[in-house]
Amino acid sequence: MDVIVAQNLTKEYNGFRAVRGINFRVREGECFAFLGPNGAGKTSTVRMIYCFSPVTAGQLTVLGMDVRTQAREIKSRLGVVPQENNLDPDLKVLQNLLVYATFFRLPQRQARATALEMLDFFGLADKADEKVDALSGGMKRRLTIARALINKPRVLILDEPTTGLDPQARHMVWQRLRRLKEQGVTLILTTHYMEEASQLCDRLVVMDQGAILEEGEPRQLIAKHIGTEILEVGFAAAREREIVRELNGLIRGHQVVGENIFLYPHDGQELLRVLQKMPFHFGHQFLRPATLEDVFLKLTGKKLHD
Amino acid sequence: MLRDLFRIDISPLVWPVFRRHLIVFSRNWKVNLTFNFFEPLLYLAALGLGLGAYVLPMEGLPYLHYLAPGLVASSAMFATTYECTYGTFIRMEFQKSFHAMVATPVTIDDVIAGELLYGTFKSVLYGSVIIIVITVLGLVGSLWVLLVPLVLAVAGLLLAIISITWTGLVPNIDNFNYFFSLIITPLFLFSGVFFPVSGLPEIIQKAAWFSPLYHIVNLTRSLVLGQVDLSLAGELIWLLAAIALLLPFPFYLMRRLMIK
Numbered sequence: 001m002d003v004i005v006a007q008n009l010t011k012e013y014n015g016f017r018a019v020r021g022i023n024f025r026v027r028e029g030e031c032f033a034f035l036g037p038n039g040a041g042k043t044s045t046v047r048m049i050y051c052f053s054p055v056t057a058g059q060l061t062v063l064g065m066d067v068r069t070q071a072r073e074i075k076s077r078l079g080v081v082p083q084e085n086n087l088d089p090d091l092k093v094l095q096n097l098l099v100y101a102t103f104f105r106l107p108q109r110q111a112r113a114t115a116l117e118m119l120d121f122f123g124l125a126d127k128a129d130e131k132v133d134a135l136s137g138g139m140k141r142r143l144t145i146a147r148a149l150i151n152k153p154r155v156l157i158l159d160e161p162t163t164g165l166d167p168q169a170r171h172m173v174w175q176r177l178r179r180l181k182e183q184g185v186t187l188i189l190t191t192h193y194m195e196e197a198s199q200l201c202d203r204l205v206v207m208d209q210g211a212i213l214e215e216g217e218p219r220q221l222i223a224k225h226i227g228t229e230i231l232e233v234g235f236a237a238a239r240e241r242e243i244v245r246e247l248n249g250l251i252r253g254h255q256v257v258g259e260n261i262f263l264y265p266h267d268g269q270e271l272l273r274v275l276q277k278m279p280f281h282f283g284h285q286f287l288r289p290a291t292l293e294d295v296f297l298k299l300t301g302k303k304l305h306d
Numbered sequence: 307m308l309r310d311l312f313r314i315d316i317s318p319l320v321w322p323v324f325r326r327h328l329i330v331f332s333r334n335w336k337v338n339l340t341f342n343f344f345e346p347l348l349y350l351a352a353l354g355l356g357l358g359a360y361v362l363p364m365e366g367l368p369y370l371h372y373l374a375p376g377l378v379a380s381s382a383m384f385a386t387t388y389e390c391t392y393g394t395f396i397r398m399e400f401q402k403s404f405h406a407m408v409a410t411p412v413t414i415d416d417v418i419a420g421e422l423l424y425g426t427f428k429s430v431l432y433g434s435v436i437i438i439v440i441t442v443l444g445l446v447g448s449l450w451v452l453l454v455p456l457v458l459a460v461a462g463l464l465l466a467i468i469s470i471t472w473t474g475l476v477p478n479i480d481n482f483n484y485f486f487s488l489i490i491t492p493l494f495l496f497s498g499v500f501f502p503v504s505g506l507p508e509i510i511q512k513a514a515w516f517s518p519l520y521h522i523v524n525l526t527r528s529l530v531l532g533q534v535d536l537s538l539a540g541e542l543i544w545l546l547a548a549i550a551l552l553l554p555f556p557f558y559l560m561r562r563l564m565i566k
Binding site: 076082099104 | 317318319322323325326329330333401402403405406407408409410411412413565566
């Protein structure tokens with residue numbers, strides 16, 4: 001079953017088209033990501049899913065319900081982790097969860113049990129009586145996710161769940177999200193971190209300027225557009241044509257990135273040997289596994305981060 | 307736009323929103339209350355006792371007795387207007403609490419209704435505290451005073467509506483100064499809290515009729531002093547009519563601000 005179906009989904013703000021008629025489906029139990037740079041329309045898209053922003057045009061159903069007419073029902077069954085932390089600073093950690101539970105009209109005893117379970121799951125059990133402002137960035141993020149799970153949703157929406165966290169805190173969040181997925185929760189996330197998308201996602205769409213450029217499984221997308229490896233060659237952009245002509249049979253494609261060229265080899269080691277015999281003077285030559293970043297670069301001609 | 311104005315989507319979820327505010331309030335109610343009744347007490351001491359010693363009886367009353375009920379109304383007004391400007395704005399803009407709430411089954415209209423209820427609550431509570439104080443000081447002359455909390459509830463709702471309408475129109479923390487210096491302070495000074503409006507030039511007397519506080523003060527003072535007659539019904543109708551007229555605006559304006 002598809003938990004979310006979007007057809008020709010469009011969002012405009014005062015005439016600016018943030019989302020330009022996109023189509024996608026999210027399947028039950030998968031982790032689905034919207035990957036793209038800032039301003040790609042990812043947040044606008046998920047805000048329509050969790051019924052915060054009205055849909056300008058097109059169709060959008062969540063759990064079989066129309067976002068236009070059944071917002072309250074949809075919201076009662078979703079968990080939402082927004083981009084900005086909006087924990088209640090006037091309430092303590094446990095209280096944050098308990099008060100939030102009242103917005104879902106959950107019975108008090110059940111809410112308390114779930115809240116304690118969630119604090120435990122996210123490693124915050126000993127912080128129950130702390131002020132929210134006393135928590136670190138990573139803890140606040142985990143608490144926000146814990147709060148989103150208070151109604152035991154089958155679908156969890158995370159808008160840039162780890163932006164601004166240090167690597168350790170990020171890994172901790174990822175680990176918990178993987179466990180949620182194992183428990184059958186459908187995860188929908190937006191991110192501009194390639195690693196996050198490849199670590200967590202079963203499927204993703206690549207977005208840029210309000211449109212979906214590609215859709216698929218991370219590995220499949222890399223294999224389709226790049227292959228398995230990338231050979232980065234420094235200061236080679238000026239000789240692009242000669243290099244590409246010379247290496248014609250050895251590469252599947254290439255991309256100029258600033259002064260460097262990224263080559264997509266059939267066989268990385270072989271290409272490296274041939275390249276080193278060429279009569280040009282290059283900068284660094286670096287053979288590495290291909291990533292989603294390379295896919296994005298190929299699709300848009302630009303990097304995700306500047 | 308007219309249709310949007312009247313399409314208010316509220317549900318019983320208003321109560322948990324209001325309850326959230328009460329929980330926060332209950333955490334430091336002692337501090338909140340202490341500061342709030344400190345100021346009216348200062349006025350009562352400085353003007354009632356100090357200035358009052360030189361003032362002729364007003365409408366047949368010693369000045370302290372005249373002033374005390376007025377301060378009940380004005381402290382209720384200040385409690386509500388601060389809450390529904392600075393308080394509401396901070397929750398919306400800095401704490402992003404509204405955003406957090408509307409990601410649940412709560413709608414933005416539920417949130418605003420919760421804010422209005424909280425503003426109303428503050429008026430009732432802060433006004434009633436002053437009632438207790440002036441009762442202890444022997445400045446209350448009638449059991450009709452028991453109806454004052456009801457008046458404070460009506461008054462609080464109206465003032466909350468006005469404050470949130472301003473917050474929705476001018477959502478900028480610097481501009482709340484204008485609200486207080488251009489609207490609330492003139493109301494405070496020219497609504498019969500300190501002296502009868504009847505002594506003022508006719509044009510100001512007419513203007514005072516448009517002041518919600520003028521009607522609130524009339525009601526409060528009459529009930530505190532036990533001077534009850536049918537004209538009070540007129541004052542109450544004025545307040546209720548103003549509520550009916552203005553109620554859609556805070557919802558409409560905040561919806562416009564939040565929903566994008």
